[in-house]
Amino acid sequence: EPEVTQTPSHQVTQMGQEVILRCVPISNHLYFYWYRQILGQKVEFLVSFYNNEISEKSEIFDDQFSVERPDGSNFTLKIRSTKLEDSAMYFCASQGNGANVLTFGAGSRLTVL
Amino acid sequence: SQQGEEDPQALSIQEGENATMNCSYKTSINNLQWYRQNSGRGLVHLILIRSNEREKHSGRLRVTLDTSKKSSSLLITASRAADTASYFCATESMNRDDKIIFGKGTRLHILP
Numbered sequence: 001e002p003e004v005t006q007t008p009s010h011q012v013t014q015m016g017q018e019v020i021l022r023c024v025p026i027s028n029h030l031y032f033y034w035y036r037q038i039l040g041q042k043v044e045f046l047v048s049f050y051n052n053e054i055s056e057k058s059e060i061f062d063d064q065f066s067v068e069r070p071d072g073s074n075f076t077l078k079i080r081s082t083k084l085e086d087s088a089m090y091f092c093a094s095q096g097n098g099a100n101v102l103t104f105g106a107g108s109r110l111t112v113l
Numbered sequence: 114s115q116q117g118e119e120d121p122q123a124l125s126i127q128e129g130e131n132a133t134m135n136c137s138y139k140t141s142i143n144n145l146q147w148y149r150q151n152s153g154r155g156l157v158h159l160i161l162i163r164s165n166e167r168e169k170h171s172g173r174l175r176v177t178l179d180t181s182k183k184s185s186s187l188l189i190t191a192s193r194a195a196d197t198a199s200y201f202c203a204t205e206s207m208n209r210d211d212k213i214i215f216g217k218g219t220r221l222h223i224l225p
Contacts, residue, residue: 004155035215043156043201043215056212091155100144100205102213104155 002026006105021108023075023092031095032075036088082112125222132189134219136202143205147187150199197223
């Protein structure tokens with residue numbers, strides 16, 4: 001069964017450092033999402049991406065965040081200068097055209113020290 | 114915000130009993146979905162109900178939707194230990210604004 005893969009599974013970084021989280025969505029999907037979940041809390045929408053551009057973003061997704069689909073397969077989330085409060089699980093999801101269901105990756109745990 | 118809000122926040126029941134979780138939301142929706150999350154893992158889609166549907170079944174899952182009350186319920190019948198997980202409702206708005214918003218989730222614990 002097709003799946004969404006995310007790397008790394010866990011990253012530890014120092015405050016102020018840049019972090020790039022990578023996702024490989026399902027190959028024929030057209031919509032891509034990033035969500036984050038602070039430990040044990042709600043799943044928060046960050047950004048959606050379609051047709052090589054951001055289609056929606058939340059208030060969390062400020063200038064420190066960016067997304068990119070550099071090569072037609074990877075979908076990356078970059079945090080320019082990490083803060084302690086960026087520590088969370090980051091989930092990538094993809095969605096096929098005409099479908100409503102999201103397929104999630106297993107997540108990348110980011111720990112900012 | 115059209116974020117779904119589940120209740121209860123946590124639920125513990127005996128194996129074999131039925132588990133009911135509720136979700137309320139704020140604005141008009143195109144559809145409502147339920148997802149499951151095992152501890153520390155990604156979310157897995159369970160079932161989708163469209164705004165013009167009132168009830169849907171999938172195996173031991175039964176979902177209802179009341180658009181007049183802006184609420185949904187997820188019933189898991191004959192619960193098993195493996196059903197222990199967090200359950201989230203997610204809504205897609207009527208204006209299809211390319212974001213699916215999740216609620217806070219219900220942590221379900223099935224006692225052996």
